[in-house]
Amino acid sequence: MFVKNSYQQLSLYDSFDDMPKYLQDYLRNSWAHTFQKNIFPAINEERFAV
Numbered sequence: 001m002f003v004k005n006s007y008q009q010l011s012l013y014d015s016f017d018d019m020p021k022y023l024q025d026y027l028r029n030s031w032a033h034t035f036q037k038n039i040f041p042a043i044n045e046e047r048f049a050v
Helices: 021-028 030-042
Strands: none
Touching: 021 030
């Protein structure tokens, strides 16, 4: 069932500080960081409502 989100999705960085440095660098330089910062907030969730 669709429910509109009134808050930000779980952050990519929820357990980020617990990761080894090489993984942190990998994520910062990958498409995932850009997707989380630019694409996720721009998704209009109302389009997916029934």
